[in-house]
Amino acid sequence: MIQEANPKSRKHLTKSKLMVSAIQKPLPPGSTIGILGGGQLGRMLSLAASRLGFQCHIYDPEWAGPAAKVSRFESNTSYENIEAVLSFAQACDVVTYEFENVPSLTAKTAANARSLHPNANVLNIAQDRFSEKTFIRDKAKVPVAAFEPVNSVHDLKRATKKLGLPAVLKTRRFGYDGKGQSIIKSENDIPVAWDVMKGAPAILEAFIPFKREVSVIAARSFTGETAAYPLIENVHQNHILHKSLAPAENDDGRAQGLAVQIMSALDYVGVMATEFFELEDGTLLVNEIAPRVHNSGHWTQDAGCIDQFELHIRAICGWPLGDTSPKSKMEMTNLIGEDISHWESLAQEPKTFLHLYGKRDIKPGRKMGHVNRIIG
Incomplete structure (x- = not known):
């Protein structure tokens, strides 16, 4: 109703x-x-x-x-x-x-x-890791880590020989925050890793010895207008995003260009997050895309610019996208589970903005809110 x-x-x-x-x-x-x-x-x-x-x-x-x-x-x-x-x-x-x-x-x-918006085809692509990486590599012409489809333990053995070890086995669908994936360090890990998949279609990805994880939040309207925020550096704990820092150091604009390249190939409308691995030599490899507003963009709410949520609304409604240049350097920290119990002390901190989600139940690993801090 x-x-x-x-x-x-x-x-x-x-x-x-x-x-x-x-x-x-x-x-x-x-x-x-x-x-x-x-x-x-x-x-x-x-x-x-x-x-x-x-x-x-x-x-x-x-x-x-x-x-x-x-x-x-x-x-x-x-x-x-x-x-x-x-x-x-x-x-x-x-x-x-x-x-x-x-x-x-x-x-x-x-x-x-x-x-x-974004269109239904975007969902079809983003819901399947194999389809997503294939599209990014072959259609958008943006580099990703080497990968192979895996539908059986025999496929997995062949894929590990092709890609080498260590490697990361992930479900093709519905995995997030580290769920549905295993690191394979030796051939002895193969049977256990495949058991974790419970027979679901999977993808094996080459292990990337990255220097840092970064992301870009960008938007595209149906007129083709695009806008992007500065590069974001992300720190994870237990496979869940812990902190985001923006603008990140050594932002030369390449990541934003690659993100827009993917969006254009998708005929995308709205905000999209693109996550990258940055290697020691500066090479950027796309890890994944998220066809929506994203946790790593929450800092924009208090940075003195159009935030990612308003940017998405503007894009899907055909409005001008607005200014995405932050006035301050920001740090976003997720409040996971019982972290929310510190709301009173957080609310007293200077240059700190508290955002709580109004969820009824506190559970381990559940995102209950976040805080944005002006750090420069």
């Missing part, structure tokens, strides 16, 4: 006539932006949209999640409920998503009713 997100006032929305139309001119304030997914990224997208006078409609199987709490409308049912997805899309002026594992049929159904 489509309803007001405020539980005190639940009203049905009038369904509009089924019509597919690309946005030809900027959407005016007061338009409705549909967001597939109701987590923290959807929440921050909705907050950014409201500053520009838009209203948001959240589609989320979970009732009153982080995004719905700050949005006008929400629909609560499964992503597989095609009739509900269609009704949701028809009630919006444009549709986007906050996570890349939206089911393919859900995305296509929404796209049949309203403009969907």
